[in-house]
Amino acid sequence: MIKVLLVEDDVRLADALAGALETSGFEVAQVRTAAGALEAAPVDVVLLDLGLPDMDGIELCARLRDRHDFGDTAIIMVTARGRQRERIRGLRSGADDYVVKPLAIEELCARMEAVLRRTRPRHDPAVRVGPLRLDLDARTVSGAEGPIELTRKEFDLLAVLVREEGAVVSREQLLLRVWRTTWPGTLRTLEVHVGTLRSKLGVPGLIETVRGVGYRIAAAGPADAAAPTAASGPVRTGRS
Known part of the structure; x- marks a missing residue:
């Protein structure tokens, strides 16, 4: 889970923003001061x-950048100061992005994701989950019998669960991260997609239901599940 430090002295604004980010799947810590x-x-x-x-x-940003343990941390300034001079000062002090209030939570989440893609070291996009092989960059899935065709939303749903590495993801978080909504009427759509995904993957017990909360990927697939063969190749996902 992505860890966020929210540095904001307006208590009401900070609490509201932290709550929205936590609903979106981020882990948030709050502080009110530079100290x-x-x-x-x-x-x-x-x-x-x-x-x-x-x-x-701006001074705080520069001081954080001087800390060795914050060297790889993405810093986004979120402020009411919208003048060009302030933006330039902020970016030159070491910020990766500069966002002017008020802002939509969807835009802030998208900006954080974009900054992390630029600042995080490249990783191997191939992930093994039980008998499945996922390529998170190429958006492909293969199993013991070969390629598995998923729609775009099915792959997005699977990717969110896989990235959480066995942690429970609430239904509300899944709706927000895959469908960009928290409308309760969409819960049935989520349940249908989970059922279809389980059927296509063909790995009983891989996606576990946590009653009253949400879903998670099991720690490992069935013990007797066969690993993908060398000849099994991935397939690009379709559109939902």
């Missing part, structure tokens, strides 16, 4: 307000 930010443990993303009571956010 609190400098004492915080390393995270994946810092969301930094500039108008802090004890230090200007």
Whole structure:
């Protein structure tokens, strides 16, 4: 799960933003001051307000950049200061992005994801889950019998569960991260997609239902499941 440090002295705004980010699947820690930010443990993303009571956010950004343990951390300034001069100062101080309030949570999430794609080291996109092989970049899946054809939403759903590495993902988080909505009427759509995905993957017990909460990927597939053969190749996913 992506860890976020929210540096914001407006308590009501910080609580509302933290709640929205947590609903979107992020782990959020909050501090109200620059001193609190400098004492915080390393995270994946810092969301930094500039108008802090004890230090200007631009100076804080530069000081965080000087810390060895924050060297790979993405820093996004989230502020009401929209003038071009302020934007330039912010980016030159070490920020990876600069967002002006007010903002939509969907845009902020998209900006965090984009920044992380640029700043995180490249990883092997191939993932083994039981007898399945997923390529998260190429959006392909193969199993013991060969390629598995998934729609776009089915792959997105599987990818979210796989990335959480066995942690439970609530139905609300899945709706938001795959369908970009939290409307309860979409729950039936989620259930149908889970059922279809289970059928296509053909690995009983791989996607577990956590009653009253959501779903998770089992720690391992069935013990007698065959691994994909060398001849099994992936297939690109279709559209839903």
